Amino acid sequence: MDWDKLRIFHAVADAGSLTHAGDTLHLSQSAISRQIRSLEDSLDTTLFHRHARGLILTEQGELLFEATRSMNKRLEATAARIRDSEDEVYGEIRVTTTTGFGTLWLAPRLPTLYDRYPDLKIDLMLEERVLDLAMREADVAIRMKEPSQADLIRRRLMNIRMRLYASAEYVAERGIPETLEDLSEHRLICQNANAAQVQAGGVLVQHLLTYDIRSTLTVNNYYGVLQAVRSNLGIGVLPDYLTEDFPQLIRVFPEVESAEVPVFLAYPEELRHSKRVAVFRDFVTEEIIAYRKRQASENLLAAREA
Structure with a gap:
């Protein structure tokens, strides 16, 4: 399958029109239309329903768009990992955790991380559903149980009740x-x-x-x-x-x-050398250690007062 045609298809499907896709790709509407027709001919299917208000994906088009969207995410993540260096940390890191932990514990502490790495882009995905790290639905997960996937690097952060x-x-x-x-x-x-x-x-x-x-x-x-x-x-x-x-x-x-509920941080083995993942992992670990120390001090003080 022609990668260039897939790239053009993805842009059209994402934009919903040939005109908007042309502006993004710097191609004429007629050139894009020819590439889409050629892709449809090679697949022997119709990818778009065409009408006056724009383009709507057919069922087959939806399937192909889901594949190109996944490919695009992986390519973007790969490009960001390639750009990682020892001295610079930038690019996007996608973090998933529960709504409660993300809004009430993690988000209020993120200013410290941004102060250190102002070019970092964090996509914080808060939901109870467990996203598939192996399929790159997220880069890092903080979960309230030990991950079951075998090919993940995991670190136990703390226990909560x-x-x-x-x-x-x-x-x-x-x-x-x-x-x-x-x-x-x-x-x-x-x-x-x-x-x-x-x-x-x-x-x-x-x-x-x-x-x-x-x-x-x-x-x-x-x-x-x-x-x-x-x-x-x-x-x-x-x-x-x-x-x-x-x-x-x-x-x-x-x-x-x-x-007790164990809290784990996990990420795919393939991101072991990612600087973005490393700085996020180390930041969360530092915050957890500081939190534990404060808890221990408070418990000791309470025991003495009792």
């Missing part, structure tokens, strides 16, 4: 429940037990729901749970890494928590 928290204002107005049975007088804010989330969090929520809780608010990520707790709506199930950045949260039921 899900615990119960309320705002100071809520506690001042409604008080702290003394037993789990007292939760019936409060609203529980959590992720839906059947939603995509870490298993330990789901198990804790299912346990809490065995009590006669009359009012609940379920949200599909921890960012939403946190905002509801800060709005004094009730008692929320939240990861313990939030307590450093949100010290106004008050822990409810200190003896109640989920099992």
Whole structure:
């Protein structure tokens, strides 16, 4: 298959018109049209439905566009890796993690990384779905469980637990429940037990729901749970890494928590020598080490005061 024709097809499919693709490729509309017709002839299929408002991909065109889009991403990533050098760090790095961890822990710390490497471009993809690193859906993943793929480099960052928290204002107005049975007088804010989330969090929520809780608010990520707790709506199930950045949260039921949840950073073996991946990995590791040290100091201080 002719690579040049595929490049032109991709530009047309991406732009949705011959005119816009021509502006990008610096080719005439007639030249692009000839290349598309030639590609369609070689494949013995129609790739576009043509109408007055532009071009729409046929089913076969959608399949080819999906392939060229994947090829284009891999080529861009390869070009960026080739440009990596010992002295310069620039280009795009695609990072995937959960909505909660990405918005509440990672994003607030990124200014430090950008101060060091102002030419770095980070594409932060926040979703509960596990993206396929081997298929280059992302370059680096921070996941709440150990990755199962064999060809990944992985590093365990820390362990977290899900615990119960309320705002100071809520506690001042409604008080702290003394037993789990007292939760019936409060609203529980959590992720839906059947939603995509870490298993330990789901198990804790299912346990809490065995009590006669009359009012609940379920949200599909921890960012939403946190905002509801800060709005004094009730008692929320939240990861313990939030307590450093949100010290106004008050822990409810200190003896109640989920099992430990391991947090892993992973990336494909083929990116082992990427400078962009290395600086991101080292940055996150430094932040985690500093976080652990602060946690240890706070725990020691609390033990002495007790």
